[in-house]
Amino acid sequence: MSRLSRRILPALAALAMGVVANHSSAQTFPTRPITVIVPFAAGGPTDTVARLVAEQMGRDLGQAVVVENVGGAGGTLGAQRTASARPDGHTLLIHHIGMSTIPTLYRRLSYDPVNGFEPVGLITEVPMTIIGKRNLAANNLQELVTLVRRERQGINLANAGVGAASHLCGLLFQSALNVQLTTVPYRGTGPAMNDLVGGTVDLMCDQTTNTTEQIRAGTVRAYAVTTPTRLGSLPDLPTANEAGMPGFEISIWHGLYAPRGTSPEIVARLSTALQAALRDPGLTRRFQDLGTEPVAQERATPDAHRTFWQADVARWRPIIQAAGQFAD
Numbered sequence: 001m002s003r004l005s006r007r008i009l010p011a012l013a014a015l016a017m018g019v020v021a022n023h024s025s026a027q028t029f030p031t032r033p034i035t036v037i038v039p040f041a042a043g044g045p046t047d048t049v050a051r052l053v054a055e056q057m058g059r060d061l062g063q064a065v066v067v068e069n070v071g072g073a074g075g076t077l078g079a080q081r082t083a084s085a086r087p088d089g090h091t092l093l094i095h096h097i098g099m100s101t102i103p104t105l106y107r108r109l110s111y112d113p114v115n116g117f118e119p120v121g122l123i124t125e126v127p128m129t130i131i132g133k134r135n136l137a138a139n140n141l142q143e144l145v146t147l148v149r150r151e152r153q154g155i156n157l158a159n160a161g162v163g164a165a166s167h168l169c170g171l172l173f174q175s176a177l178n179v180q181l182t183t184v185p186y187r188g189t190g191p192a193m194n195d196l197v198g199g200t201v202d203l204m205c206d207q208t209t210n211t212t213e214q215i216r217a218g219t220v221r222a223y224a225v226t227t228p229t230r231l232g233s234l235p236d237l238p239t240a241n242e243a244g245m246p247g248f249e250i251s252i253w254h255g256l257y258a259p260r261g262t263s264p265e266i267v268a269r270l271s272t273a274l275q276a277a278l279r280d281p282g283l284t285r286r287f288q289d290l291g292t293e294p295v296a297q298e299r300a301t302p303d304a305h306r307t308f309w310q311a312d313v314a315r316w317r318p319i320i321q322a323a324g325q326f327a328d
């Protein structure tokens with residue numbers, strides 16, 4: 001055997017083993033339960049979406065898909081945990097529009113908020129509602145605007161930290177009215193809702209996947225929904241457009257991610273399982289009851305979500321830079 005062959009053959013063998021291992025790992029994936037990290041506290045809107053999706057993905061994958069709540073720092077702690085996980089497909093992240101705003105809001109992160117992930121697919125886009133504690137001295141959005149402009153920092157506005165959807169909506173609400181309220185951060189809008197219902201915080205802008213049932217139960221005051229037209233799930237709730245804040249529209253998209261370096265074969269398998277979950281009639285009914293619905297199948301793919309996400313990061317960068325409010 002030539003000296004050259006003696007040097008090349010082991011490298012070729014190692015390369016072949018690597019390819020086989022990769023291919024076989026995709027063929028046998030998943031080999032154990034999968035963890036989906038939700039970067040907010042349990043009981044909130046992201047958690048609600050994630051648990052519905054995780055259950056159905058598990059059915060398609062033949063393994064349990066378990067939600068782990070890692071709240072804090074506006075969702076960056078959970079995102080960081082995912083970015084540093086082994087890229088073997090068994091640790092995933094479900095996060096929302098914060099994946100587009102965090103790259104600009106946070107200037108000193110211990111992980112790469114864009115290149116640290118492999119997008120698997122888009123899940124849903126969720127409307128937001130402006131809600132208040134039951135005894136807030138405003139019967140409709142117009143009266144709320146008057147109250148907020150009069151009381152300003154006397155009003156406590158709950159959110160889930162800088163980078164959360166509730167933070168983003170609160171920023172847009174305050175800048176639309178040219179006021180600065182007192183913000184009260186939580187590890188998620190699940191716990192924030194408890195304080196709103198309890199009357200210890202005044203106001204919140206939160207997703208219908210967390211507010212619909214409270215609004216129906218009358219435990220909070222509902223002022224507006226941030227969609228162009230009223231929701232079938234909350235037909236009596238006016239849009240911000242018709243109630244006195246024209247143009248105040250925002251919806252919160254949610255996506256599924258794996259750590260950077262997860263093989264394309266495993267990412268593709270996860271996307272197939274996500275698409276199967278989004279076709280489930282029970283999941284669709286639950287989403288619709290909460291004011292949203294699964295995205296079209298072609299948006300729940302890695303390439304489609306990468307294109308959508310990268311464009312959204314670029315869209316929010318100048319808006320956030322112009323506002324000049326950063327997390328660090």
Ligand code: MLT
Nearest residue numbers: 044046164165166188189
């Ligand atoms: C949550 O799940 O707690 C919310 O998505 C937090 C937020 O983004 O407002």
